[in-house]
Amino acid sequence: xxxxxxxxxxxxxxxxxxxxxxxxxxxxxxxxxxxxxxxxxxxxxxxxxxxxxxxxxxxxxxxxxxxxxxxxxxxxxxxxxxxxxxxxxxxxxxxxxxxxxxxxxxxxxxxxxxxxxxxxxxxxxxxxxxxxxxxxxxxxxxxxxxxxxxxxxxxxxxxxxxxxxxxxxxxxxxxxxxxxxxxxxxxxxxxxxxxxxxxxxxxxxxxxxxxxxxxxxxxxxxxxxxxxxxxxxxxxxxxxxxxxxxxxxxxxxxxxxxxxxxxxxxxxxxxxxxxxxxxxxxxxxxxxxxxxxxxxxxxxxxxxxxxx
Amino acid sequence: xxxxxxxxxxxxxxxxxxxxxxxxxxxxxxxxxxxxxxxxxxxxxxxxxxxxxxxxxxxxxxxxxxxxxxxxxxxxxxxxxxxxxxxxxxxxxxxxxxxxxxxxxxxxxxxxxxxxxxxxxxxxxxxxxxxxxxxxxxxxxxxxxxxxxxxxxxxxxxxxxxxxxxxxxxxxxxxxxxxxxxxxxxxxxxxxxxxxxxxxxxxxxxxxxxxxxxxxxxxxxxxxxxxxxxxxxxxxxxxxxxxxxxxxxxxxxxxxxxxxxxxxxxxxxxxxxxxxxxxxxxxxxxxxxxxxxxxxxxxxxxxxxxxxxxxxxxxxxxxxxxxxxxxxxxxxxxxxxxxxxxxxxxxxxxxxxxxxxxxxxxxxxxxxxxxxxxxxxxxxxxxxxxxxxxxxxxxxxxxxxxxx
Numbered sequence: 275x276x277x278x279x280x281x282x283x284x285x286x287x288x289x290x291x292x293x294x295x296x297x298x299x300x301x302x303x304x305x306x307x308x309x310x311x312x313x314x315x316x317x318x319x320x321x322x323x324x325x326x327x328x329x330x331x332x333x334x335x336x337x338x339x340x341x342x343x344x345x346x347x348x349x350x351x352x353x354x355x356x357x358x359x360x361x362x363x364x365x366x367x368x369x370x371x372x373x374x375x376x377x378x379x380x381x382x383x384x385x386x387x388x389x390x391x392x393x394x395x396x397x398x399x400x401x402x403x404x405x406x407x408x409x410x411x412x413x414x415x416x417x418x419x420x421x422x423x424x425x426x427x428x429x430x431x432x433x434x435x436x437x438x439x440x441x442x443x444x445x446x447x448x449x450x451x452x453x454x455x456x457x458x459x460x461x462x463x464x465x466x467x468x469x470x471x472x473x474x475x476x477x478x479x480x481x482x483x484x485x486x487x488x489x490x491x492x493x494x495x496x497x498x499x500x501x502x503x504x505x506x507x508x509x510x511x512x513x514x515x516x517x518x519x520x521x522x523x524x525x526x527x528x529x530x531x532x533x534x535x536x537x538x539x540x541x542x543x544x545x546x547x548x549x550x551x552x553x554x555x556x557x558x559x560x561x562x563x564x565x566x567x568x569x570x571x572x573x574x575x576x577x578x579x580x581x582x
Numbered sequence: 583x584x585x586x587x588x589x590x591x592x593x594x595x596x597x598x599x600x601x602x603x604x605x606x607x608x609x610x611x612x613x614x615x616x617x618x619x620x621x622x623x624x625x626x627x628x629x630x631x632x633x634x635x636x637x638x639x640x641x642x643x644x645x646x647x648x649x650x651x652x653x654x655x656x657x658x659x660x661x662x663x664x665x666x667x668x669x670x671x672x673x674x675x676x677x678x679x680x681x682x683x684x685x686x687x688x689x690x691x692x693x694x695x696x697x698x699x700x701x702x703x704x705x706x707x708x709x710x711x712x713x714x715x716x717x718x719x720x721x722x723x724x725x726x727x728x729x730x731x732x733x734x735x736x737x738x739x740x741x742x743x744x745x746x747x748x749x750x751x752x753x754x755x756x757x758x759x760x761x762x763x764x765x766x767x768x769x770x771x772x773x774x775x776x777x778x779x780x781x782x783x784x785x786x787x788x789x790x791x792x793x794x795x796x797x798x799x800x801x802x803x804x805x806x807x808x809x810x811x812x813x814x815x816x817x818x819x820x821x822x823x824x825x826x827x828x829x830x831x832x833x834x835x836x837x838x839x840x841x842x843x844x845x846x847x848x849x850x851x852x853x854x855x856x857x858x859x860x861x862x863x864x865x866x867x868x869x870x871x872x873x874x875x876x877x878x879x880x881x882x883x884x885x886x887x888x889x890x891x892x893x894x895x896x897x898x899x900x901x902x903x904x905x906x907x908x909x910x911x912x913x914x915x916x917x918x919x920x921x922x923x924x925x926x927x928x929x930x931x932x933x934x935x936x937x938x939x940x941x942x943x944x945x946x947x948x949x950x951x952x953x954x955x956x957x958x959x960x961x962x963x964x965x966x967x968x969x970x971x972x973x974x975x976x977x978x979x980x981x982x983x984x985x986x
Contacts, residue, residue, distance in 0.1 A: 332652055333673040333949070419819045420836055429760075436760055439818035442770075444968045530771065531821040532965035547649050548956050550673075 319563075326557040332550035345557035355558065357533045358541040361448060362517065362562075365455075365537055369516050372456040374509060377463020382497075384464065385471045395468070402461035410525035413454040417441050441527050444534035451523055451535055455516065463508055470504035471497065510573040517566055538562040606887035607636045608894045611651065611664040613644045620910045628897045635890045648952070655679045655882070662885035663895050665716065668876045672707050672949040680712040681881040686892045687711055692900045697916050704878050707947050713878035716899050717913040719843035720942045721776050721863065721873045722934040724850065726751075726838045728857040729763070741781060741805060741866035744839075748815035751838040765815035767828040767837035768806070770967055774823075775945075775959040776873040777841050781806050783943075785867025790946050790954065794981045795974070798867050803966065803973035805866070810967050821964045832858075843875055845912040847931040860934035862941075874942040877913070950983050958983050 326346070329339045349355050384395050401409065416424050417440040425437040440450040478496045487495070520540040523529065529536040529544060539562060546555025612621070625637045640661070642650055648670055654660045655677060666674065674680050687693050693701070696715060704713040725737060729751055738744035748765025755762040769777050779790075782802030787793040810816045817823065817831060829846055831837045833853035841863060850858045863872045879895035881888050898907055905920040914935065915921050924932070945951045962976040 332656055333677050335656055335677060420817065420831060420834070437818065439822070442819045442822040442968075444970065527822060528771065528960075530960065530964045531968050532961055532970050534964075534968070544957060549953055550652060 322556045323560055325552050326560045328553050330551075330553040330556075332552055341553070345554050346561065348554065349557050349561060354533055354536060354541060355538075355561075358536040358538045361535065362537045362539075364448065365452060366513060366517055369452050369455045369459070370509060370512055372452070373459040373512065374463050374505065376456060376460040377508075378467055378505075380460065380464035381467035381471055384468055398464055399461045401458050402465075404458075406458070406519070406521040407525055409454065409458050410522045413450075413457075414441065414526055417450055442531055444531050447527055447531060447534045451526055454526065455519075455522060458522070459512060459516065462512065463505075466504050466508040467501050470501035474500035507573075507576065510569060510576065513569050514566065514573070517562075517569070538565075605634045605636060606890040607638055608663055608885075608887070608891050609661040610637055610639045610891075610894060611642050611647075611661040612639060613647050613665060614641055614910060620906050624898065624903060624906060627903070628894060631897070632890075632893055635887075635893065637894055652677075655884070658884070660882045660884050662887070663879060663881050663891040666713060666878055666880050668704050668713070668878070668947065669945050669951045669955055671704070671713060672947055673952055674880070675706050675708060675712065676949060679883055680706070681883045681885060681888050681891075682706075682710040682712060683714060683881060683892060684711045686896070687714070690896055692896065692917070695901060695918055696899065697918055697921065700916055703874065703944060704876055712880050714880070714895050714899050715876065715878045715916040716895075716904065717877045717908050717911055718916060719845055719875040719913045720935045720938040721780070721841055721843050721875060722860045722931075722938045723863050724832060724840050724842060724846075724858060724860050726835075726854070726857055727859045729838045737861045738864045740864050744864040744866075745805075745809065745813065745815075748809065748839065749813050752813070752815045761814075763835065764817045764831075764837050765813075765839060766809065767823065767831045767840035768810065768816040768820045769823055769825065769828050769841075770816075770821040770960070770964055771824045772956065772960045773825060774963065775955060776875075778803070778806055778959070778963060780841060780863040780870075780872055781866050783871040784863075784865060784869040784941075786869055788867065790951075790980065791984045794977045794984075799977050800974045802867060803976055806963075807966050807973055811969065821967045844914060844927055844931045844935050847927050848912060851928060860931050862934060862938045870941040872938050872942050874944050875913075876944065877911075946984065948984070950985075954980065954983055 327340060327342060329337065329341045329344070331337065380398060384391065384398065388394075416422050419425060419437045419439040419442070422437075422440075424440065425434070428434045429437065438446065440446050474496065478500075479492055482492045482496060518539055520537060520543060523535050523537060523540055524543070527535045529540050538558065542555050542558040542562065544555075545558060546552050549555075614621070621639045621641070625639060628637060629635065651660070651664060651666075651670075652673070655674075660679065671680075687701070697718070700715040700718065701711065704711075704715055706712045723737075729735075730737065730747070733750050735747050735750060736743070738747045744766075751763060751765040752761060753763055754760060768774065782794075782799065782805075783789055785793075785798040785802055788796060788799040788802065793799050810820055817836065819827065823831075825842075828837070828840050829842065829849070832840045833850060835854075847860070863870060879898060881891040881895060885891040897903055899916055901917045901919040904915045904917040905924070908915045908920070909926055912926070914932075915924060945954070958980060962971065962979050965971040966973055966976045
């Protein structure tokens with residue numbers, strides 16, 4: 275009797291255990307990553323928000339007074355915040371489309387058959403693979419008004435009459451940095467779009483050719499819809515990265531001349547790290563995070579849709 | 583059982599006693615640009631002379647030196663001793679990060695051997711002594727004697743003469759319509775306040791804390807703006823130029839004058855030979871002002887073994903060792919005996935330094951000076967040079983910082 279009932283009891287108990295294990299397993303496997311993210315991303319985020327509500331200057335460590343929204347009110351009345359915001363808008367609205375366009379053209383070219391194509395595909399990634407500081411220093415020398423190749427080249431072509439101090443002139447400094455960032459970031463778009471291009475079946479093009487579609491119409495009706503998903507995701511991701519990045523600006527001009535190349539992340543960094551005013555710097559960072567949240571929400575919605 | 587417990591207790595006590603007398607480690611932060619870093623040799627000599635003390639010296643990059651130091655102090659990971667400049671002292675004292683060294687100095691037999699007044703110059707804002715000088719420099723005017731001779735010019739002694747000389751020296755030497763040589767290499771980015779101050783703070787009644795918004799103070803800043811905008815005697819890149827750019831341009835013959843100190847003299851001579859010399863900065867507005875460039879060492883209040891840290895920093899400022907230290911940094915020793923036997927720099931640069939000492943000054947010993955140096959001055963100066971704000975607005979901004 276006992277022998278007969280035991281297996282029966284086991285088969286009765288097993289399914290709930292397996293079901294429980296199946297429910298717990300994903301959480302167990304995800305938890306290390308979630309815990310690390312909580313510790314190194316969410317905790318500092320909460321800490322930043324908390325600091326932004328206090329008067330906290332690093333060299334007065336014993337003073338940590340609650341000031342409510344004072345830092346935010348001061349920031350909104352600060353001329354430099356609005357200058358930085360305007361530069362951030364220009365910075366994002368020109369850098370990302372320029373990177374996208376250059377990346378698209380590069381991907382279309384790399385998708386053609388030509389000798390040494392694998393080598394070209396490998397070389398194109400170099401600007402993306404180089405550290406930002408190296409890129410910034412390299413371009414500082416390219417733009418140098420005494421020795422830079424940019425001026426030398428333009429002078430020899432007769433396009434300018436005298437050397438231009440690209441990074442020392444407030445009218446050209448931001449544009450010069452945008453060009454640098456465009457060069458640095460376009461390979462990301464090129465690689466992403468190239469992957470998208472390769473997923474479009476060749477039969478679509480063959481059918482379109484038989485129907486007499488011109489190359490332009492093929493691009494418009496087959497290629498573009500085929501890579502639009504990749505492009506939107508890449509643009510959203512890159513928007514977040516470009517908006518947050520200030521390392522290249524910091525190395526190339528430090529925000530100068532004057533405030534000519536100040537962007538919001540740089541302004542927050544200078545206030546917190548150089549002036550040691552962590553309360554005010556945190557308030558600027560929180561304001562910028564709220565602005566950027568709009569893009570993040572669009573991205574998350576899109577990712578969620580793709581998953582479902 | 584009782585015996586076992588007694589033995590156990592005795593072992594713990596013995597272990598604790600052993601730990602209390604264990605070897606000390608001094609964590610020391612410094613910044614050297616020179617690749618021939620002599621720190622290892624100095625550490626070896628120190629450790630041989632002080633058995634039981636180990637020095638862990640870390641060369642922290644200059645650009646982020648103070649950012650890292652302040653962050654380390656707040657984060658509870660400060661070094662035991664560090665190289666420090668006077669402008670940072672008010673903040674470090676406010677943070678309670680420094681240990682007073684008055685008692686150690688009083689009983690140190692080498693105190694009298696330091697250069698006169700140096701100890702007083704770096705006295706703390708609260709009257710205590712925290713800093714022990716380790717090297718010093720005074721800023722002076724570098725010029726190209728060959729270019730001056732070619733144009734029949736005299737070394738300028740006043741701002742007016744300086745302006746005329748700079749205008750004459752700014753020229754197209756190869757006839758291609760481009761300016762090849764500029765009169766003066768102005769440092770418009772961080773660290774250039776010393777250049778500006780030499781043209782502005784010499785005027786009577788003008789200092790960072792007083793008289794900056796007076797007619798004389800504004801005239802000084804306007805003089806700098808005019809040199810760039812009207813006379814065009816600075817390279818067009820001046821608003822962004824830092825140390826590397828002004829020194830590089832002078833060595834390459836792109837500029838005929840600039841302001842720096844003896845630390846760059848050997849590099850200048852290596853590049854230009856006899857075609858480089860030095861003189862005190864010109865007199866502007868009736869007086870002269872040049873920067874006294876200090877560098878000291880200090881014991882941090884959080885030091886695990888402050889006595890060991892003091893032994894190490896006093897070792898660096900004692901005869902012989904101080905000379906070795908300064909051979910690497912290219913600056914001047916603070917120990918009288920080392921100065922007397924000093925042969926590292928050509929005499930003309932030592933002379934220019936000595937001639938500049940009587941009017942050399944330091945920046946105000948207040949907490950605002952760090953902001954002045956790091957952000958307020960560079961941003962405002964760049965905005966003036968690029969025409970974004972006026973000289974009056976710049977001086978008002980600095981005066982406001984200092985509560986004027």
